[in-house]
Structures are given as C-alpha cells and as structure tokens.
Amino acid sequence: MKHYDLVIVGGGPAGLAAAVAARDNGIDDILILERDNKLGGILNQCIHNGFGLHTFKEELTGPEYASRFIQQVLERGIDYKMNTMVMDISPEKVVTAMNATDGMFTIPAKAVILAMGCRERSRGALNIPGYRPAGIFSAGTAQRLVNMEGQMPGKKVVILGSGDIGLIMARRMTLEGAKVEVVAELMPYSGGLKRNIVQCLQDFDIPLKLSHTVVNIEGKERVEAVTIAKVGPDRRPIPGTEERYECDTLLLSCGLIPENELSKGSGVTLNPVTSGPVVNDALETSVEGIFACGNVLHVHDLVDFVSQEAANAGAYAARYIRQGEKTDVRTVPVRGIDGVRYTVPSTIRPEEMQDTVTVRFRVGDVYRDSAVVTCIDGREISRRRKKVFAPGEMEQVILKKEDLADAKIGEITIRIEKEA
Amino acid sequence: MEERQLTCIGCPMGCQVTVTIDQGEVKTVTGNTCKRGEIYARKEVVDPTRIVTSTVRVTGGTEPVVSCKTASDIPKGKIFDCCRELAKVEVAAPIKIGDVLLENVCGTGVDIVATRDLPVA
Numbered sequence A: 001m002k003h004y005d006l007v008i009v010g011g012g013p014a015g016l017a018a019a020v021a022a023r024d025n026g027i028d029d030i031l032i033l034e035r036d037n038k039l040g041g042i043l044n045q046c047i048h049n050g051f052g053l054h055t056f057k058e059e060l061t062g063p064e065y066a067s068r069f070i071q072q073v074l075e076r077g078i079d080y081k082m083n084t085m086v087m088d089i090s091p092e093k094v095v096t097a098m099n100a101t102d103g104m105f106t107i108p109a110k111a112v113i114l115a116m117g118c119r120e121r122s123r124g125a126l127n128i129p130g131y132r133p134a135g136i137f138s139a140g141t142a143q144r145l146v147n148m149e150g151q152m153p154g155k156k157v158v159i160l161g162s163g164d165i166g167l168i169m170a171r172r173m174t175l176e177g178a179k180v181e182v183v184a185e186l187m188p189y190s191g192g193l194k195r196n197i198v199q200c201l202q203d204f205d206i207p208l209k210l211s212h213t214v215v216n217i218e219g220k221e222r223v224e225a226v227t228i229a230k231v232g233p234d235r236r237p238i239p240g241t242e243e244r245y246e247c248d249t250l251l252l253s254c255g256l257i258p259e260n261e262l263s264k265g266s267g268v269t270l271n272p273v274t275s276g277p278v279v280n281d282a283l284e285t286s287v288e289g290i291f292a293c294g295n296v297l298h299v300h301d302l303v304d305f306v307s308q309e310a311a312n313a314g315a316y317a318a319r320y321i322r323q324g325e326k327t328d329v330r331t332v333p334v335r336g337i338d339g340v341r342y343t344v345p346s347t348i349r350p351e352e353m354q355d356t357v358t359v360r361f362r363v364g365d366v367y368r369d370s371a372v373v374t375c376i377d378g379r380e381i382s383r384r385r386k387k388v389f390a391p392g393e394m395e396q397v398i399l400k401k402e403d404l405a406d407a408k409i410g411e412i413t414i415r416i417e418k419e420a
Numbered sequence B: 001m002e003e004r005q006l007t008c009i010g011c012p013m014g015c016q017v018t019v020t021i022d023q024g025e026v027k028t029v030t031g032n033t034c035k036r037g038e039i040y041a042r043k044e045v046v047d048p049t050r051i052v053t054s055t056v057r058v059t060g061g062t063e064p065v066v067s068c069k070t071a072s073d074i075p076k077g078k079i080f081d082c083c084r085e086l087a088k089v090e091v092a093a094p095i096k097i098g099d100v101l102l103e104n105v106c107g108t109g110v111d112i113v114a115t116r117d118l119p120v121a
Helices: A013-024 A041-045 A062-075 A139-147 A164-175 A194-204 A261-265 A303-323 B035-046 B076-088
Strands: A004-009 A030-033 A049-051 A079-081 A085-089 A094-099 A103-114 A118-120 A136-138 A156-160 A179-185 A208-210 A212-218 A225-230 A243-246 A249-252 A256-258 A290-292 A332-337 A340-344 A356-363 A367-376 A379-389 A395-400 A412-418 B002-007 B016-022 B025-030 B053-059 B065-070 B090-092 B100-102 B112-114
Touching: A004 A013, A004 A303, A013 A030, A013 A041, A013 A062, A013 A103, A013 A303, A041 A062, A041 A139, A049 A062, A062 A303, A085 A103, A085 A261, A103 A303, A118 A139, A136 A139, A139 A164, A139 A249, A156 A164, A156 A212, A156 A225, A164 A179, A164 A194, A164 A249, A164 B076, A179 A212, A194 B002, A290 A303, A303 A356, A340 A412, A356 A412, A367 A395, A379 A395, B002 B035, B016 B035, B025 B035, B053 B076
Parallel strands: A004 A030, A004 A103, A030 A079, A103 A290, A136 A249, A156 A179, A156 A249, A179 A208, A332 A412, B053 B090
Antiparallel strands: A085 A094, A094 A103, A118 A256, A212 A225, A225 A243, A332 A340, A340 A356, A356 A395, A367 A379, A367 A412, B002 B016, B016 B025, B053 B065, B065 B112, B100 B112
C-alpha cells in the first residue's frame, strides 16, 4: 500500500480542520480515514444552530459548519477513504485499516493525527438498576435516529443527565411531538451550557431536577415507567423521595468519553482524568510523530475550539514532517490544582513553543466570584476574574513565551481562587 | 418598574442579564458583556423569537430526511405551528444546502431552507 506523509484517523470536525491546516503548512501527501459513509462526523446529526460564532462570526447548524470544512478539504484535493475502519496504529506509525473494497491494508506514515472523537457513557457503565427493556437509548443515538434516519424513538420520555446532547434532545423530541416528562441530573448543577437550559428546557416548560437519579426502570419488553429519586451529598438515593414517571423511553446523557482504544495500541500515554492522550504544547503525544486533537484528546463543549485545536495539531504535524523533532529540549510541566481538574497541554517546551500557547481546562465544581490564577513556581503571572466557573464549560489561559524564558523554571500551575 | 432576569442565548457564555421595564418599555439592560446580549435582552422581554431547526421528509435521496432551519428567527409562539407545517412537507432529492424547502412558514414571512446537501440515491 501507498505511503503517506500524514494519516489522519477520523473525518469529523477535528480531522477536517487538521487536514486543512497541514496542507496549508506545506504537506501535500495527506490521507483521512473515516469509518462512516460521509465526512463531518457527529456534526451531521447536530442539526441545531449555535455553531461557528467564533470561527465564522455567524450562527450555523452542525451540518452547515461541517460543510464549510468539507469544502475546504475538497478544494485542496486532500485524499480520504470512507467506510474505512482503522484497526491498529503501531508506535512506528504504520496504520492498519480495512474496508469493503481494499480489504485489509497497511499505510506507513511519517506522522499520524488522532481525531477519533468520543463516545457516550452507556447504561452498562452507569449501573442503573431495573429491567433491560427496549426504549433505553443514549441521547446521541436518539439524535441520530430522529435527525438522520427520520425515526422517533418514543412518545413519552424521561432523560437522565443534563449534558448538552440530552438538553438538545429534550427540545428536539418535544418539537417532534413527544412529551418529555423530566430531565434528572445526578449532580447539583447541570453539565450543559446555560443557553441550552434556557432554550431547550425553559422555553418548553420541561422540569430539570438537579441532584436526582434513576433508581428503577419498569417494563419487560418495552420501558413502561422510570422511577427517579433525590440524592444526598454522597450522591446516593434518599429513601422516600421516589417519583414514578410512566413513559416509553429513557434517554441517557451522562457524559462523553474520548475513544482511545487505538491510541492505547500505539503506546500513547493517557491522562486518567481526561481519558485522552497526554500532550505537549504541539499537541504531540508521548509517541513521537503521533498528535491528537478534538474530543479524542479531551471533551470540548464548542466545536469552534475543536477546529482551532485541530488546526494547531495539523500545523505542528506538518512542522514535524518537514523538520523532524529536536530531542533534549527543555520541558516545563503544567499542572491543574485547587479546582482545575486537568490541563491540555500538560507540558510546555519554552524554546519550541509559539509566542503564545492556549491552555484549556475544566473545573471540578461550580465556583462563584472566583479567579483563575496562573503561577510559575508559586509566583503569580496572571489572574482572570469570573462570576461563575462551571464544570460544563471549558476554560482557558494563555501562556506567553516571554514569561517562560528563565531556564530554572520548575512548573506552571493553574488554580481557581475564591475572591472576596 | 418591573425587573427581569434573563440568561442570554446569543452565545455559549450565557451571561446573566437584568432588564428593567417600565410600562412595557425597556429602560435598562445590565449584566451583558457584549452588544449581542443587549439586542437579545431587549427583544426577549417584548417579542421573543427563535431560529427553529428540524428535518423534513425526502423522496429518492440517500437518506430519508434532510435537516433544515428557518432562514431567520420567528416568533417563539409560532414554533409548534412551524413544526406541524414541516411534518406535512415532503421534498424530492437532490437537495442543495440553502435550497428553500417551504416559503413563508406559517405566515411569518420566513422561509425554511435546507442545511445540508442530499444527493439522489
């Protein structure tokens, strides 16, 4: 099989933006491998609007946003294979894949970009008691059924989890004639964006019950009822608070997990907090020449940030292909502490980095009237106040090369500090 | 003087905006961090509108439905009427992004446009 300079695994928003940037940075020999029958990834089923405010300064739907990037890929004549499943990525960057026309094949590459996205947490991973009837779907599966296949999963719906897909589907099912009885959320705060609480739940008078979870599912063939209960601070159900809802459908919107089975096979080190690869300022993983971007790296709330991150990964992969990698460069760790759950990247190379590096992170709880504080070896270099920090919303700090010139720097820390 | 708290839906920031209204007229808007927030808040308390996104059935295409939206925002009170209208619409492939699938939905003066390409099967 043909050799490629750059193989990109995944043709969703991250893979597309990475491919465009790599081409614009001088790499001609690029192949995108996509397992679905079209490019665009999850955006194809996200038919709601709100995408692209940062990138295109206008509000687009998911398919419209995807089409802009697909157009750029086509204009540049970048190769892609659809209906193609990648089976393995070796540490030597040999990609093994298969499809119905080529059979099984291997592609040696100079660099690989991981852009496989994420998957939804399933019922099995949530340990919900009760029967296992038909009618239990992940919110994303329901979204695909309604928006792409024209099928309604049910008529009377309970939703567990207030992630954005669950909120979007509460509205979508309502508009298609279903009755959404309630959205239950285990945590005392929603995991979704505030705008989605307003325009998907409040607009349609759908109740959101925080600190609630599902404690029973009834029905042998089909879901007949779901019981939810209030949970205490230990997140365990409180006896006596049960409420039973008759319904035929339960949707689960309980978190997304980066899909890194292939990454593990290539020997890439994963971060247990994000379940995504550990990367440096060039979005390069622990394996030289393998880069990662988008939801396979860490779960994003906005596709605009995926596109930015992926464009960086594409540009850095292009630089690696042209120049190879300098070994023995100074590396400074970046650590999230006091409410900052993780950072991407987790190391910075001050001599190699661009003039600025955007460090993205999520907080572990809701923090009001607080500030995000960045320190170098305990010395404060920046502080940004905000009314509310919430786990559902990705935050960022911009590091400047000039602040990291001192060769004795030990570490950079980012933390949340309560302000008076 | 009436005071109303809103969450701006103009972008994912979700600013908490306070609007004061006197005899049906907006007096002040505070808490927004950009111009978009003020525009949203002034409209939301007097004449709330939304962009509606949905799907319509397709014949002869690679997929059974095509995604669509209102070309601009329509009154919030017309959302369900709009969806009921869309349930009756059936269009034939091929469809190009931006094609008008239904004109002047529910007398709003706003067209329904396709948000993706859908080729013939």
